[in-house]
Amino acid sequence: MFDALSDQFNGIFDCIRGKGIIRDSDLAKTLGEIRHALLEADVALPVVKDFIAGVKEASSGEEIVRSVSAGQMIIKIVHDRLVALLGGEDDASTLQLGVSPPAVVMLVGLQGTGKTTTTAKLAVHLRDKLKKKALLVSLDTTRPAAQEQLQVLAEQAGLPALPIVSGQQPQDIAKRALQAAQLASHEVILLDTAGRLQIDEMLMREVVEIKRLTNPCETLLVADALGGQDTLNVAQKFHEVLGISGVVLSRMDGDSRGGVALSLRAATGRPIKFLGVGETINDLEPFHPDRLARRILGMGDVVSLVERAREQVSEEEAENMAQHLQKGLFDLNDLAKQLQQVRKMGGISSIMGMLPGIGKMQKQLASAGMNDRMLGRQTAIISSMTKQERTKPAIIYASRKKRIAAGSGSSVQEVNKLLKQFLSMQKIMKKMRSKGLNSGGMPAIDPSRIPEELRNMLPPR
Ligand SMILES: Nc1nc2c(ncn2[C@@H]2O[C@H](COP(=O)(O)OP(=O)(O)OP(=O)(O)O)[C@@H](O)[C@H]2O)c(=O)[nH]1
Ligand SMILES: [Mg+2]
Numbered sequence: 001m002f003d004a005l006s007d008q009f010n011g012i013f014d015c016i017r018g019k020g021i022i023r024d025s026d027l028a029k030t031l032g033e034i035r036h037a038l039l040e041a042d043v044a045l046p047v048v049k050d051f052i053a054g055v056k057e058a059s060s061g062e063e064i065v066r067s068v069s070a071g072q073m074i075i076k077i078v079h080d081r082l083v084a085l086l087g088g089e090d091d092a093s094t095l096q097l098g099v100s101p102p103a104v105v106m107l108v109g110l111q112g113t114g115k116t117t118t119t120a121k122l123a124v125h126l127r128d129k130l131k132k133k134a135l136l137v138s139l140d141t142t143r144p145a146a147q148e149q150l151q152v153l154a155e156q157a158g159l160p161a162l163p164i165v166s167g168q169q170p171q172d173i174a175k176r177a178l179q180a181a182q183l184a185s186h187e188v189i190l191l192d193t194a195g196r197l198q199i200d201e202m203l204m205r206e207v208v209e210i211k212r213l214t215n216p217c218e219t220l221l222v223a224d225a226l227g228g229q230d231t232l233n234v235a236q237k238f239h240e241v242l243g244i245s246g247v248v249l250s251r252m253d254g255d256s257r258g259g260v261a262l263s264l265r266a267a268t269g270r271p272i273k274f275l276g277v278g279e280t281i282n283d284l285e286p287f288h289p290d291r292l293a294r295r296i297l298g299m300g301d302v303v304s305l306v307e308r309a310r311e312q313v314s315e316e317e318a319e320n321m322a323q324h325l326q327k328g329l330f331d332l333n334d335l336a337k338q339l340q341q342v343r344k345m346g347g348i349s350s351i352m353g354m355l356p357g358i359g360k361m362q363k364q365l366a367s368a369g370m371n372d373r374m375l376g377r378q379t380a381i382i383s384s385m386t387k388q389e390r391t392k393p394a395i396i397y398a399s400r401k402k403r404i405a406a407g408s409g410s411s412v413q414e415v416n417k418l419l420k421q422f423l424s425m426q427k428i429m430k431k432m433r434s435k436g437l438n439s440g441g442m443p444a445i446d447p448s449r450i451p452e453e454l455r456n457m458l459p460p461r
Contacts, residue, residue: 042259111195250276
């Protein structure tokens with residue numbers, strides 16, 4: 001996500017970071033480079049112009065360009081402007097559900113943008129993160145088997161869906177959904193609607209009518225991040241006709257250059273609330289402008305990283321690991337567990353992307369073979385060892401190495417490399433222990449070690 005843009009910003013900032021006085025010509029050059037980077041990321045031209053004008057105005061003051069840390073101040077200005085461009089400080093992903101239940105959330109959008117998938121993803125999000133019970137309802141009577149598609153997703157995720165009554169019209173299904181939700185005390189109703197071509201007046205009229213009937217708290221447009229300028233036009237049109245409250249941007253896992261995400265707010269005046277980042281029902285991320293801006297600018301996103309660690313690694317698991325390590329018992333089972341934790345948290349590149357100032361190092365690590373494939377291979381190597389070998393790696397001599405290599409589809413060199421890596425980790429753990437430091441498995445998940453200002457930003461456990 002945003003890799004190319006992030007690389008460009010890193011390069012641009014490297015040139016000004018340590019600078020004291022910034023001359024007008026330096027500022028003009030920096031602004032030119034930012035403009036170029038944004039255009040290359042497919043950000044809409046008027047948005048780019050506005051952005052550059054805003055940064056220029058804020059940076060031109062005498063007190064900034066002549067200050068001792070002019071470079072840093074300009075970086076801060078770009079950051080703040082980027083946050084504003086993405087939707088401001090507000091936590092946009094908070095759904096407005098504050099009416100007497102059931103709160104209706106309606107999803108609309110062009111054909112194939114991901115409405116049905118997003119409906120299921122949102123229900124999972126509501127259930128798992130907000131502890132709210134949502135009823136899934138498909139109003140798509142246009143495409144064959146569309147209602148069944150939602151039903152299947154609901155079943156897979158163990159979510160309630162409104163039973164299908166064949167032949168019923170969308171308006172009638174919506175009314176039935178309202179009654180059913182009241183009876184079964186569902187707090188939220190998620191309405192998946194039929195995909196439409198923009199020009200399809202009849203289908204447009206249908207959503208307007210359904211909106212009038214159900215009075216949704218949220219009318220979310222599901223838009224495709226890969227659609228470029230078309231996506232922006234569609235969003236404007238939907239907003240004009242229907243009045244949307246926010247956008248879910250799907251396919252952010254594809255090779256979107258980020259332009260749509262950066263232009264949508266300016267184009268519609270409506271916030272992006274969630275990002276779709278894959279095809280499974282868990283692939284939905286709340287949209288946080290400030291965190292995303294930091295990621296784009298290579299400043300890291302430690303808050304999301306800590307949250308992800310909390311979600312993926314239970315407190316008990318972390319506690320067990322820490323105790324084990326404190327006793328100086330770091331063995332290959334522990335290494336396997338740590339590799340697995342890294343994978344659960346999205347893999348090396350995803351974690352690296354969230355750490356501050358890691359841009360260049362990420363490339364070096366990747367070229368040294370530190371990547372997610374390596375994680376998989378190392379896990380396979382450890383799985384091919386016997387229980388005894390894992391707790392006592394010292395017994396692994398040549399013939400055992402050969403067997404392990406064959407069993408894991410790797411080479412003896414790779415087994416050697418892993419063992420060497422393990423030994424140096426073990427040494428570090430021992431050293432830390434002798435110095436009385438807690439070497440704990442995943443430092444990020446021990447709340448007492450998170451700086452207070454970060455802790456305050458986290459949701460309660
Ligand atoms: N990679 C990726 N694929 C997605 C994402 N969201 C949806 N898809 C895929 O896009 C395809 C279409 O998704 P649907 O949810 O059926 O789209 P829809 O808008 O309901 O389509 P219609 O009802 O036909 O208009 C499916 O194959 C989904 O798995 C996403 O965030 N990333
Ligand atoms: Mg659909």
